[in-house]
Amino acid sequence: MSAQKTGSSSALVELSSQLASAVATAANSVVSIHARRRIPSSGVVWRDGVVVSASHTVRRDDEIPVTLPGGESAVGRVAGRDSATDLIALRVEGTKSYVAPRADAESLRVGSLILAVGRPGRDVSASFGIVSAVGEGWRTWQGARIDKVLRLDVAVYDGFSGGPLVDASGAVLGLNNSALARGTPLALPAAAVDRVLDELLERGHVRRPFIGIAVQPVALSATLLKQHGLSSDKGLMIVSIADNSPAEKGGMLLGDVLLEANESRLAGPDELLDALSSVGAGKAMTVKFLRGGSVKTVSITPGDRGREGGE
């Protein structure tokens, strides 16, 4: 018996019911991964036979017990990890019917309603919030560049890292992670997950090309600009060179001022990192620089830090 109804609450009831349906849809692709003490973490069936999750939550590399959305037990094998985006790819059999429906994260704006879904145990759980910021380009503290990062006003609870961020229809927008930005809830957009995943499945790691230098932006004098017909008044001065690094082997010296890499201007350290990322595996890069008042060029083949498994 109800003494008083809450008036016409149809829009609210409709919204609530849609959110619960979205969670049910998303739940069909969320697995639980048992690879650490205490509570399991979450993962998403991203492609047939491939589960992605947050690398920091998977503390082992041998046969990893995975509970599939339907409750079946399966075994995951690590296909690759990328510490810079904290992504891990696992190969898991029997996941064909659980591949997550995907949404376009491009359509997201600040204020869009979103749900974080996790499976920290047998059952699925959810939290609800809005997109609080859409970053246009962002570098994680380990140096990976993410084109569009989603900052969330949503609680990412224990066991939620590696689970999906979904829209109001339950389609996956990205992968939740509370460790990537040191505690701030954030999602790796689906496009970034795809890009990293392609590399992990192909070669087991993500290439992180480096040449082994530290640089400092410097201003170039008007005389120099005029003398060499330069278009930018900024360059990157080399302040240190690692032993046996590609830069040292290429003959770079302390004090050299980098102007261009593969004909794109270098005015800040980020542009050097971008230039390095765009060099194909094993390919050389042409670097134009100033030394002693004259412009020189050198060809350097970047090394791959990802392969060495270090920083």
Add this chain to the structure above:
Amino acid sequence: MNISMLGSARAASSNLNGLAETLRQAVVEVRSGDSGSGTGIIWGGAGLVVTNAHCIKRGAQLQVDAGGKWREAHALAYHPQHDLALIAAPSVSGPLLELRDPESLRPGELVFAHGHPLGIRDAMAMGVLHAVTRDRSKSPRWIVADVRLAPGNSGGPLVDAEGRLVGINSMVVNGLGVAVPASLVERFVEKALAQRAA
């Protein structure tokens, strides 16, 4: 800008105003001795209030505030394991909240907490249902929700989008709100009243 989406968000927001008003009339503030205050739910329409056992100091004088007036009240029954208490508060009345069967709850459903967190009267918080935990006999034990609670919310209602009582907010664990399922509250009140009648 999608006009129809904007419309439904506005409609949902307006529905929420109605929900808040109903809840404001359905709850009281409970004060016990000189300890802090909690929230209580008017039960059965009149004369009875349900709250958390931990909101009440045993043997202390009780007062409930409904509609701005403090009235004397006394405790009728306690259930410490379920953190529930039943209070007799004659002359207190308000709308009766319909009960929601915890078995029908789905994760992701909207839920709303109403109460007096940190002494702020009639504050509302929104979140979604996180999970329903169960005891050994598989019956619902706690309702866990992604909703922000603070001291003072204790004893207050957690309701669904239709204003039906999902549970009584009792504690915060790892940032999640935890409530006693409405089914357990109903059983507690029935038992307490039957024992008094006997």
